[in-house]
Amino acid sequence: MPKSRVRKKKVYHSKSGSSSSTGDQYEPSPAWVPATAVGLIVFGIAWLTIFYLSGQEYPVLAWGNWNLAVGFVSMVLSLLVLSRWK
Structure with a gap:
């Protein structure tokens, strides 16, 4: 039975051009x-907790259910900031 060929592994280099050992x-x-x-x-979390525990009167009564958006957008923004963490 014929023996299969051994393939060489490709060597990848960084795109920055700096080659350090x-x-x-x-x-x-x-x-x-x-x-x-x-x-x-x-x-x-504090915004949403205050909104629910106050019977949907606080933090801003005029915003109504948009208070939910403020709380959730704040937490989504934190995920975007955490994507920069190394």
Whole structure:
């Protein structure tokens, strides 16, 4: 039976053009990224909790159910900020 050919593995290079023997340099996220994300999550949960516990009168009575949008948008924004966290 014939023996199958051994294939060479492709070598991938980074697009940045920097070739270092230790690999890519790791840059941690700025300190504002996790702090902002946690702040947005806490703000969104607090907004929704106040809205439900107050019988839908607070934080802003005139907004009605748009208060739900404020809370959920805040939490979605926190997910977008967390996508920058390394």
